[in-house]
Amino acid sequence: MELPSPAPLAAPVAPAAGQTLPSRARDPRKAEFETNKLRKRLRRLVGQAIADYAMIEPGDRVMVCLSGGKDSHGLLDILLTLKDAAPVRFDVIAVNLDQKQPGFPADVLPRYLAERAVPFRIVEQDTYSVVKRVIPEGGTMCSLCSRLRRGVLYRVAGEIGATKIALGHHRDDLMATFFLNLFFGGKLKTMPPKLVSDDGRNVVIRPLAYVRERDLARYAEAMAFPIIPCTLCGSQEHLQRKQVAAMLRDWEKRHTGRLDSIFSALATVTPSHLLDRRLFDFRAVRASGSAAPGGDTAFDVDPALEEAIERAAAPGISIARSG
Ligand code: SF4
Numbered sequence: 001m002e003l004p005s006p007a008p009l010a011a012p013v014a015p016a017a018g019q020t021l022p023s024r025a026r027d028p029r030k031a032e033f034e035t036n037k038l039r040k041r042l043r044r045l046v047g048q049a050i051a052d053y054a055m056i057e058p059g060d061r062v063m064v065c066l067s068g069g070k071d072s073h074g075l076l077d078i079l080l081t082l083k084d085a086a087p088v089r090f091d092v093i094a095v096n097l098d099q100k101q102p103g104f105p106a107d108v109l110p111r112y113l114a115e116r117a118v119p120f121r122i123v124e125q126d127t128y129s130v131v132k133r134v135i136p137e138g139g140t141m142c143s144l145c146s147r148l149r150r151g152v153l154y155r156v157a158g159e160i161g162a163t164k165i166a167l168g169h170h171r172d173d174l175m176a177t178f179f180l181n182l183f184f185g186g187k188l189k190t191m192p193p194k195l196v197s198d199d200g201r202n203v204v205i206r207p208l209a210y211v212r213e214r215d216l217a218r219y220a221e222a223m224a225f226p227i228i229p230c231t232l233c234g235s236q237e238h239l240q241r242k243q244v245a246a247m248l249r250d251w252e253k254r255h256t257g258r259l260d261s262i263f264s265a266l267a268t269v270t271p272s273h274l275l276d277r278r279l280f281d282f283r284a285v286r287a288s289g290s291a292a293p294g295g296d297t298a299f300d301v302d303p304a305l306e307e308a309i310e311r312a313a314a315p316g317i318s319i320a321r322s323g
Helices: 028-052 070-085 108-115 127-134 142-160 171-185 213-223 239-254 258-266 303-313
Strands: 061-065 091-098 120-124 164-166 194-196 203-205
Touching (some): 028 070, 091 142, 108 120, 142 164, 171 239, 239 258
Parallel strands (some): 061 164, 091 120, 164 203
């Protein structure tokens, strides 16, 4: 069953560089149809992620961290529509942290949230001055800024009785973080869809884990969310994160399906075929004497992998294999 469209929204978002104007400007009916289709896809993906990782349980009070960027706006909007339709009863409360960055338009989010009748809390805490004081001129401030923000949000979660903290990280964030850890951290890890916070008191969820960033950008534009940029402080995104994001975008353009394969791999781990002795007891490996279905051929390449590689190189060509 399709849900009713949310109430009309506040000030429109200007299209980002390189983006086309909303098709709504050309043909309102077609634009509405496309927006509904996109909303359905987002709801399906968010619903799927919530179900797969048991993110929301009956009676949960979900605190949505609303920065004012396109991702957190999309998260809040989709969770609100799901809340109205879900068989499970849960509450949503939006929380925005006003970090006292110069030029922060403090009235925008309260007005928007009040118009949509969304319960919310605006928390004012000057983390901006702390970051400016601690980080030398020209340094990247994001890491300290996020740490301070996290501490405040955890505290607020306790104050408002939130049982889950929802963050707006999406599929592209998860993949970029995976490669950053791989390239620079020497670890196979990323932002998980659900985890216990480092203070041990909160459960953090990422309901957008299956959603592509470009869909969130299209949705934000179509819904005219009142976007507040995260660069008021003048800080720049980490260079490496930018480069990894560009690498992923380039792959997506040049190799159809590569990002889908990477994302699928993140959820399909075979500990016995990696090298981490904490995850698999290699000492206990013994010949069983009987063939295992799907067992390793050890000396050969993986036929399924070979087939997938050839399919990607020459779509439509089937590969004959001898027994
Ligand atoms: S861009 Fe500015 S506000 Fe955003 S995380 Fe970095 S330092 Fe904080």
